[in-house]
Amino acid sequence: MLNKKLAYEYDDSRLVDIDTARKVVDLIYSLSQPMGGTSISIRSWHATGQRWSRNRASMSSDQRDIRLSISRFIDGGSGSVTTNQVDRASLESAVRYAEERAIYMSVAARFSDMPLGSPDLEVRGKNVWSDKTYNRTNKVNGELVSYIARKSEAASMLSAGYIETGSANSYSIYNQDGKISPESTAMVTRAMCSMTIREPRGNGSGWAGNASFDLGELPLHEIADKALDKCIRSINPVRIEPGRYTTILEPQASATFFNMLTLGFARRVNTERGPESPFYLDYDGQLDIHRSKLGLRIVDPRITIKHSPEDPLVGTHPTAGMRDILYVNQGILNEMAYQEGYAREELVSRYPQPVRSSYSVMGGTVTMNEMIESTERGLIVTRFSDPSLVQGSSMLYTGLTRDGLWLVENGKITNAVRNFRWTESPLFILNNLESLGLAVPIFEPSEIRYALGSSSTYHLSLNNVVVPTIKVKDFSFTSTIDAI
Amino acid sequence: MNLKKLILVLFCSALLPIPAAAQTMFINPAPLVDFSHYKYLEECNGAIGRALSEYSRKHAIYTDTLPYVLPDYRLRLPDTVVNIAKKCSEKFNIDTVPLTHIKRWATMLLIADRDMEVHSMYARLWDTLSPQGYEEHFQAMFDLYRSAAPMRLEALQMLYKLAMDKIPSDSVLWRLFLEHNMVRVYRAANDSMASVAHMDSIFNIISSADSAVINRKDVRGLIGIFIFANLLPLNEVAALDSLRISTEAYKNHYSGFWQKLRLPLEYLPNWFNSEFPALKSDFSYRSTNPNDSKGYIEVPKSDTVSYPVSGKITALAFFDPKCHSFTQADRRNFSYLQGSRCRQQMTALRRLKEQFPEMEIVLWAKTYGSLGFYVASGPKEEADTLAKYMLEFHKINGTLLVSNTPTIIMPGLDQRRVDLPSDNDLALVSPDGGRAVFGGSEMVLIFDQDKRVIHFSIITGPEYGLVHRKIATVLERARNKGDKTH
Numbered sequence: 001m002l003n004k005k006l007a008y009e010y011d012d013s014r015l016v017d018i019d020t021a022r023k024v025v026d027l028i029y030s031l032s033q034p035m036g037g038t039s040i041s042i043r044s045w046h047a048t049g050q051r052w053s054r055n056r057a058s059m060s061s062d063q064r065d066i067r068l069s070i071s072r073f074i075d076g077g078s079g080s081v082t083t084n085q086v087d088r089a090s091l092e093s094a095v096r097y098a099e100e101r102a103i104y105m106s107v108a109a110r111f112s113d114m115p116l117g118s119p120d121l122e123v124r125g126k127n128v129w130s131d132k133t134y135n136r137t138n139k140v141n142g143e144l145v146s147y148i149a150r151k152s153e154a155a156s157m158l159s160a161g162y163i164e165t166g167s168a169n170s171y172s173i174y175n176q177d178g179k180i181s182p183e184s185t186a187m188v189t190r191a192m193c194s195m196t197i198r199e200p201r202g203n204g205s206g207w208a209g210n211a212s213f214d215l216g217e218l219p220l221h222e223i224a225d226k227a228l229d230k231c232i233r234s235i236n237p238v239r240i241e242p243g244r245y246t247t248i249l250e251p252q253a254s255a256t257f258f259n260m261l262t263l264g265f266a267r268r269v270n271t272e273r274g275p276e277s278p279f280y281l282d283y284d285g286q287l288d289i290h291r292s293k294l295g296l297r298i299v300d301p302r303i304t305i306k307h308s309p310e311d312p313l314v315g316t317h318p319t320a321g322m323r324d325i326l327y328v329n330q331g332i333l334n335e336m337a338y339q340e341g342y343a344r345e346e347l348v349s350r351y352p353q354p355v356r357s358s359y360s361v362m363g364g365t366v367t368m369n370e371m372i373e374s375t376e377r378g379l380i381v382t383r384f385s386d387p388s389l390v391q392g393s394s395m396l397y398t399g400l401t402r403d404g405l406w407l408v409e410n411g412k413i414t415n416a417v418r419n420f421r422w423t424e425s426p427l428f429i430l431n432n433l434e435s436l437g438l439a440v441p442i443f444e445p446s447e448i449r450y451a452l453g454s455s456s457t458y459h460l461s462l463n464n465v466v467v468p469t470i471k472v473k474d475f476s477f478t479s480t481i482d483a484i
Numbered sequence: 485m486n487l488k489k490l491i492l493v494l495f496c497s498a499l500l501p502i503p504a505a506a507q508t509m510f511i512n513p514a515p516l517v518d519f520s521h522y523k524y525l526e527e528c529n530g531a532i533g534r535a536l537s538e539y540s541r542k543h544a545i546y547t548d549t550l551p552y553v554l555p556d557y558r559l560r561l562p563d564t565v566v567n568i569a570k571k572c573s574e575k576f577n578i579d580t581v582p583l584t585h586i587k588r589w590a591t592m593l594l595i596a597d598r599d600m601e602v603h604s605m606y607a608r609l610w611d612t613l614s615p616q617g618y619e620e621h622f623q624a625m626f627d628l629y630r631s632a633a634p635m636r637l638e639a640l641q642m643l644y645k646l647a648m649d650k651i652p653s654d655s656v657l658w659r660l661f662l663e664h665n666m667v668r669v670y671r672a673a674n675d676s677m678a679s680v681a682h683m684d685s686i687f688n689i690i691s692s693a694d695s696a697v698i699n700r701k702d703v704r705g706l707i708g709i710f711i712f713a714n715l716l717p718l719n720e721v722a723a724l725d726s727l728r729i730s731t732e733a734y735k736n737h738y739s740g741f742w743q744k745l746r747l748p749l750e751y752l753p754n755w756f757n758s759e760f761p762a763l764k765s766d767f768s769y770r771s772t773n774p775n776d777s778k779g780y781i782e783v784p785k786s787d788t789v790s791y792p793v794s795g796k797i798t799a800l801a802f803f804d805p806k807c808h809s810f811t812q813a814d815r816r817n818f819s820y821l822q823g824s825r826c827r828q829q830m831t832a833l834r835r836l837k838e839q840f841p842e843m844e845i846v847l848w849a850k851t852y853g854s855l856g857f858y859v860a861s862g863p864k865e866e867a868d869t870l871a872k873y874m875l876e877f878h879k880i881n882g883t884l885l886v887s888n889t890p891t892i893i894m895p896g897l898d899q900r901r902v903d904l905p906s907d908n909d910l911a912l913v914s915p916d917g918g919r920a921v922f923g924g925s926e927m928v929l930i931f932d933q934d935k936r937v938i939h940f941s942i943i944t945g946p947e948y949g950l951v952h953r954k955i956a957t958v959l960e961r962a963r964n965k966g967d968k969t970h
Contacts, residue, residue, distance in 0.1 A: 089506035272900075287892070287902050294897040334897065346900045348853035348860075 014046035036074030047166035050141040055149040072098040077106030125309035130214035133189035136165040161195025166448030191215040197231040205484040206230025207403035209443035237416035246378035247475035257426040268336035299430035301331035304362040314358040363468030364436030373411040420477035437469030528572035569596035626665040765885035767867035779876030792931040803849040830878040832943040845882025
């Protein structure tokens with residue numbers, strides 16, 4: 001009998017294991033009055049984090065929490081409670097409240113409408129889980145921070161950044177027998193690292209970072225070396241005239257523009273509402289409907305953007321309603337996301353097309369060196385900061401270049417360059433594509449605790465993006481800025 | 485154990501994590517009120533609000549549980565709430581409280597049954613009020629009295645007269661404002677005669693006013709609100725024999741009224757009191773005995789009747805599947821369609837049939853492709869589901885007509901289903917003359933025995949009493965007519 005705090009809070013297990021989850025479920029069932037139905041979801045997360053600045057560790061954290069949701073369904077009414085306390089007294093109080101609420105709501109539901117069935121969506125995806133990430137300790141992360149700090153100090157530079165690893169799991173019990181089935185169990189891990197190394201007087205800055213579900217895929221020492229190298233190479237930048245330049249966007253920079261583009265795919269219903277959307281085509285007066293650019297070419301034919309739930313680089317754990325999404329197929333707008341209501345009302349279909357923040361862009365074969373060698377005069381961008389929307393229907397954004405910008409002349413990198421403000425649209429640059437590099441995972445911040453979502457959703461969501469280096473013509477840099 | 489060991493144990497135990505107390509406060513605390521500590525009006529109003537919400541939580545009123553006679557709904561508030569207001573208001577000297585937050589004071593005093601003090605507060609306010617404050621305070625006063633339970637019509641009438649005396653006689657705007665709000669209050673109280681009396685006052689004000697004043701922007705704006713809020717529904721009232729003015733007379737009255745306002749006459753629901761075209765349908769169903777396991781049967785084409793039915797009072801309801809809002813929190817077992825508007829209509833129709841068994845209830849729906857989470861495989865299956873949903877589940881004792889909506893599927897990757905107007909949509913253009921059709925609303929039309937429209941509206945709570953009286957009047961008229969014939 002669980003009359004004390006559950007054991008997991010005091011032992012070394014970072015997440016609620018299945019045995020503990022079963023105990024909680026059994027206890028909730030035993031505390032419930034013998035009527036109606038019960039649904040339970042137990043979600044837990046754990047995260048370790050190391051932050052440092054000016055070559056000194058500033059925070060070492062180890063956090064964990066659970067979220068237990070109990071819903072009771074009685075006589076057509078429902079009542080729910082969410083808590084993170086799982087001792088007997090708390091659970092009993094939670095169950096009583098859920099029951100009281102369900103009985104209260106049943107008065108309304110008795111005269112409510114009958115259930116007409118909901119779609120039984122296909123479950124797809126694989127658990128993106130890595131034991132190496134799950135077992136990572138702050139001690140090991142601390143050693144890495146120490147390595148970066150020592151190396152930066154040796155080079156007379158200042159470093160700052162963070163390393164986070166985390167894991168989350170979820171058990172959902174909807175069946176009346178209270179059994180936890182493998183299909184209702186989800187597990188994810190996440191590791192990410194971002195660091196900036198700067199010259200102490202502000203004459204140069206270099207950034208590097210990456211994220212993955214598997215810590216083994218994150219070469220943390222290489223990332224640190226890359227940031228330091230970029231910093232040293234960016235010292236004493238020259239000022240050049242703003243204007244349109246042939247530009248090589250490293251994956252972290254190109255992702256900014258692919259993110260803008262995919263954001264436009266998020267809601268088909270908005271596109272079909274009026275001309276404010278970038279993928280709006282025209283108004284059909286005969287049928288009284290707005291048409292979108294579905295089926296029309298919107299970017300260069302070499303661009304293909306997709307999401308596959310089974311791809312470990314961008315996929316997520318097994319989730320209902322997941323399916324392959326081909327947003328852009330060889331430059332043609334192929335799909336946009338829509339919800340269940342839109343599917344039913346507009347497409348007479350039971351299946352929604354959920355929004356996925358994870359996606360991959362099919363890359364090319366051109367290497368970075370080949371791109372540089374083929375450039376007569378152009379720029380290389382490490383990453384962008386602060387992109388903000390200027391105009392929606394043309395997807396015009398403005399932002400800054402940061403942490404490493406170099407001039408290429410006659411096939412060679414000749415100088416570090418002062419940063420620019422840019423004003424540009426993904427629709428323009430992805431139609432001015434010169435070459436595509438290999439697609440690689442990039443750094444996309446996504447904290448594990450937020451992967452749990454709200455209490456009404458039981459899937460875990462993370463941002464994973466795989467994009468290539470791209471070389472584009474006539475990228476518009478509109479003014480120089482003094483920031484490094 | 486020596487002292488050092490004891491200190492060490494105490495020190496170590498202080499370092500151990502202290503288990504958090506159990507969370508047992510999921511249930512709302514009871515609204516206990518300790519008046520002795522209260523100093524401010526806000527504390528009293530807070531206590532009243534808590535007591536009211538607790539009462540509402542425990543005694544929630546749902547459409548289906550309401551009594552037939554709707555004015556009864558606005559019964560006296562529960563004693564707990566009234567007692568809090570009484571005890572709390574005793575702590576203050578109402579004669580001297582500042583008038584800056586008069587609405588808050590009046591709210592508490594009305595609940596405490598101290599109507600005369602509300603009256604004296606407003607009398608004090610009117611003495612000091614300048615025209616700049618008219619709108620704010622007049623509006624607040626009407627809001628207060630419209631939501632008061634039980635309604636205080638006599639007290640409001642006194643305040644209205646007091647305010648009318650203060651307003652300069654040439655102030656058309658504010659006189660109209662007060663009259664318009666009185667109409668709204670009496671309509672909410674289902675007192676048609678009183679509301680018509682105030683409408684007459686409005687017509688009189690307009691008749692005697694200069695045309696330039698009437699077409700002034702602020703005055704014309706107010707009249708516009710008045711027309712759409714009160715005048716158009718008045719047609720329904722006008723159809724009742726119990727009222728002294730006939731529909732035709734009102735139409736004529738409006739004619740001059742609209743001309744004076746320089747607005748098009750077409751805004752009037754000119755199909756009112758005119759014969760309705762027969763409805764067309766592809767599928768027809770009738771409810772069966774409620775005790776049968778299947779609550780409906782399909783009516784063969786050869787047996788279908790023309791609706792509205794001649795010689796009977798007919799209620800024709802247009803059912804729009806979109807009036808449901810869908811919950812999709814859980815996808816497995818616990819999803820329900822929830823749509824208060826639909827439910828209200830169904831409830832109203834069920835009751836009308838119970839009270840007037842001779843009445844014919846007809847529902848008309850269009851195929852739409854889906855209903856709730858259910859996506860139909862074809863029009864016939866959808867029509868069957870609609871019959872199951874509306875006749876069997878909602879226990880509507882009547883007929884369901886379903887039109888197969890002509891559709892096209894957009895080519896290419898678009899694949900949207902585009903609905904085209906059905907025959908009924910083309911025949912029944914909405915009152916505003918636009919493309920909106922009845923099939924996209926939840927409008928209920930009531931026809932008399934001659935297939936003439938005597939009422940149209942979405943039947944929400946307050947409308948029910950009006951519809952009920954109207955049908956009773958028409959039936960009585962028919963009976964009287966029959967008696968005279970014999």
